[in-house]
Amino acid sequence: AMYLACGIDPEKSMVFLQSQVDGHAELAWILACETPLGQLERMTQFKDKSARQGTEFVGAGLLYYPLLMAADILLYNADLVPVGEDQRQHLELARDAAERFNHRHEKIFTIPQGIYLENCARVMSLQSPMIKMSKSDPNPSGVVFLTDSDVKIRKKFRSAITDSGKEIRATSEKPGIRNLLEIFSGLTGATIVELEKRYEGATYAQFKGDLAEAAVAVIGPIREKFFTMREQRNILLDILEFGRREAQLRADRMREKVYECVGFLGRRGEKKFDSLRTFHENARAVRRRHCER
Numbered sequence: 001a002m003y004l005a006c007g008i009d010p011e012k013s014m015v016f017l018q019s020q021v022d023g024h025a026e027l028a029w030i031l032a033c034e035t036p037l038g039q040l041e042r043m044t045q046f047k048d049k050s051a052r053q054g055t056e057f058v059g060a061g062l063l064y065y066p067l068l069m070a071a072d073i074l075l076y077n078a079d080l081v082p083v084g085e086d087q088r089q090h091l092e093l094a095r096d097a098a099e100r101f102n103h104r105h106e107k108i109f110t111i112p113q114g115i116y117l118e119n120c121a122r123v124m125s126l127q128s129p130m131i132k133m134s135k136s137d138p139n140p141s142g143v144v145f146l147t148d149s150d151v152k153i154r155k156k157f158r159s160a161i162t163d164s165g166k167e168i169r170a171t172s173e174k175p176g177i178r179n180l181l182e183i184f185s186g187l188t189g190a191t192i193v194e195l196e197k198r199y200e201g202a203t204y205a206q207f208k209g210d211l212a213e214a215a216v217a218v219i220g221p222i223r224e225k226f227f228t229m230r231e232q233r234n235i236l237l238d239i240l241e242f243g244r245r246e247a248q249l250r251a252d253r254m255r256e257k258v259y260e261c262v263g264f265l266g267r268r269g270e271k272k273f274d275s276l277r278t279f280h281e282n283a284r285a286v287r288r289r290h291c292e293r
Contacts, residue, residue: 001236002146005225016243018072023251027071030258031097032064034104039096040066044089070094075251077110085122086132088114105261108254120186126160129175147223150216157212158205168199168207177204180211187214 003015018024040046040063050058066089073081073094083091091114098109123133127142137143144156163174170178170192181192190198199207229236252267259266 001229002222002226004229004236004239005222006146010239010243014243014246015239016247017240020240020244021247021251023075023248023255024068024071026255027075027258028064028068030262031067031070031074031101034100035067035093035097039093040064043093066090066093067097070097073112074098074109075254076247077254078112079110080115081112082115085116088116101258101261106257108257108261117186119182119192123183123186124175124179126156126179129161129179144215144219146219147226148219149223150220153215153219154212157215158208160208162204162208166204168202168204169196180208184211184214187211187218 004010008015043063043066045065046058046063049062069087069090070093073091074097081091081094091112095111098111102109102111125131125133125137125139125142126144127139131137133143135143135145141156141159144153148156157180160176160180162176162180165174167174168177168181170181172178181195184190184195185192199210256266258264
């Protein structure tokens with residue numbers, strides 16, 4: 001519902017649940033068999049969490065999750081991938097996995113290229129501008145959700161952490177203001193240079209107030225569309241089922257190519273049997289011919 005509210009058109013894009021297309025997990029396992037353990041242990045999310053909690057308390061799923069993300073991309077031969085700055089490392093892993101497979105077996109995977117926004121490729125917390133804005137942030141004031149009310153959005157931006165001084169400039173010494181300028185640019189399309197000129201001599205309060213209104217103007221309609229679409233459960237399920245079928249067909253074709261490369265017996269051309277008895281009769285006939293030989 002949120003994807004549709006943000007403008008994704010299911011007539012042009014497949015919208016489906018990853019867990020309903022079996023090729024994702026199967027390809028992830030094959031990629032895992034060919035990926036060095038050390039490369040996975042160097043991935044930032046696993047490294048940070050295992051450092052905090054200890055490897056004995058971190059699930060293996062976190063270690064292998066980047067390979068599932070790689071499978072999400074490679075299964076459909078995506079050539080361009082819109083991604084946030086924080087996912088750059090994961091996309092590089094997907095590229096490495098594709099190149100490694102193509103070199104060892106056959107060139108069947110497209111090497112994906114990332115599309116990174118000039119601004120807002122990494123949105124930082126409104127309360128801690130040195131860390132990424134995250135839905136799991138224990139401080140809800142630092143995170144703006146697309147379901148937040150207009151009142152909440154205004155309150156969060158107006159209470160956002162700024163920096164010492166009065167200049168509204170995107171410099172490394174002013175991470176709070178730089179983050180707000182990048183968000184403002186992402187919301188309105190204005191460049192950071194244009195925003196710096198527009199608010200030259202303005203107060204932080206004026207700047208943050210205008211930013212809050214820009215956020216409300218963008219998020220408000222998305223929020224209303226989301227709540228409307230969320231009630232249309234049958235339509236959403238139909239969209240997901242249509243997307244699942246389309247995705248499964250594409251995933252099956254790539255999986256067969258991968259299976260053929262690594263020596264697995266594929267599922268292409270499976271013989272259809274009218275009944276379980278017919279299946280067993282055929283199996284017995286095969287065994288008899290084998291014994292006769």
